[in-house]
Amino acid sequence: MEPGEFLARWSRACAACALWCAALLAQDPLTRKPDRVVTLVAERFTFNPSKVTVRQGDLVEFVVTSDDTDHGFRILSAGIDAAIPQQGKGELRVRFLANEKGQFVFECSRPCGAGHNLMRGTLVVR
Ligand SMILES: [Cu+2]
Known part of the structure; x- marks a missing residue:
């Protein structure tokens, strides 16, 4: 050659x-670049909004802030568990690839008070 x-x-x-x-x-x-950016606010003892609907195949970026203390953001079935900093200390950004249709629970994963175990929401992939 x-x-x-x-x-x-x-x-x-x-x-x-x-x-x-x-x-x-x-x-x-x-x-x-994410297909959807979903803004969530955590406060004792809810996420707002508590129901989020996305489309199958979407790459979703959750941007989560707290209106009070430290919280956590967990989607058990997706292996996501991250800390949400307390109010004024920044935000959590976490990504979720909506591969599967169905309903998934997201929930607080840091003990934050009496209603902690009730602090959850629903993610619908359709
Ligand atoms: Cu909590």
Whole structure:
């Protein structure tokens, strides 16, 4: 093989690889733009709204803030469990890929008082 042809082959291969990497990044749930951004407010002892409906296939980003103390945001079936900082200390952003249709429970996962066990909502994927 001529040196020039060798270089040309390699540069074509590199260009293909770069395109492939860009395509992968665009699909990656960590880097791609969400289809839905859902804002939730947590306060003793509710989430507002407490029912969220999304479409199957959506990449959903939850943006959760607290109106009082520390809370948690858990979707057990999705392996999500993260802390919601207390009021004024920022927000939680967490992503959920709605692969499966159905109803899922989201709930508080940090003991926050007498009604903690009742602090839950429903995520509907349809
Ligand atoms: Cu709680």
